[in-house]
Amino acid sequence: MRCPSCSTDDTRVVDSRAAEDGASIRRRRACAACNQRFTTFERLEEVPLQVIKRSGEPVPFCRDKIVHGLSSASKGRPIEPEQFAELAADVEESARLEGSEVTSEWVGLAVLDRLRVLDHVAALRFASVYKGFSDVSDFEDELSLIKRASLVKRETPVPST
Ligand SMILES: [Zn+2]
Structure with missing residues (x-):
């Protein structure tokens, strides 16, 4: 966070507290260069993520659908259910970085990219x-x-987190 007074990037949080009944966090910050103090608010960004189907119809992004598709492709393969959930969560993270909507094709390819590394037969x-x-x-x-x-x-081995 840049200092509003001298524009340096070197600022630190000196106090944090919940505001608006816990819906946001208020932080007091201090600039390391000029010692200016200022306040920032952190609020949840509730942007719904949409998947645009081939027909053009938007549907809400659904991790369960990905997990379902993964488990039917992975019957009898040595993949743990938690790995499906992790993969689906990872795809959602990437999708949110793309913006508020992605195409169903994008989702399919994002899943496939990750599944290829996990299990060849399932992929x-x-x-x-x-x-x-x-x-x-x-x-x-x-x-x-x-x-x-x-x-x-x-x-480049992917670290298991
Ligand atoms: Zn400053």
């Missing part, structure tokens, strides 16, 4: 449903993407 099944594979060359194309994703994984 192939998910892709065949999601992309609507019509012949064997579609499977071959997806397989090469999966192989590329696993190379990336080997070079």
Whole structure:
């Protein structure tokens, strides 16, 4: 947070307290350079996230739908239910960075990008449903993407959080 008096970025929080019945937080800040004190408010940004379907119809983003799609693609595969939930939460985080809406295609590809690294067989099944594979060359194309994703994984291991 920049100091309103001298514009330096070096400011620190000296006091925080809940305001508006806990709906926001009020922070007193002090500038390290000129010692100016000022107040900031932190408030929850409640922007609904919409998914635009192929038909153009907007529907609310739903993590459960992603988890459902993942679990049917992952039957019999060594993936824990928590990993589905983590993946869905991660996709939601990325989607919110994109803005207030994403396309259903964007969501499908975001899921697939992450699933490729997690489990090859599940990724192939998910892709065949999601992309609507019509012949064997579609499977071959997806397989090469999966192989590329696993190379990336080997070079830069994703930390498990
Ligand atoms: Zn200052």
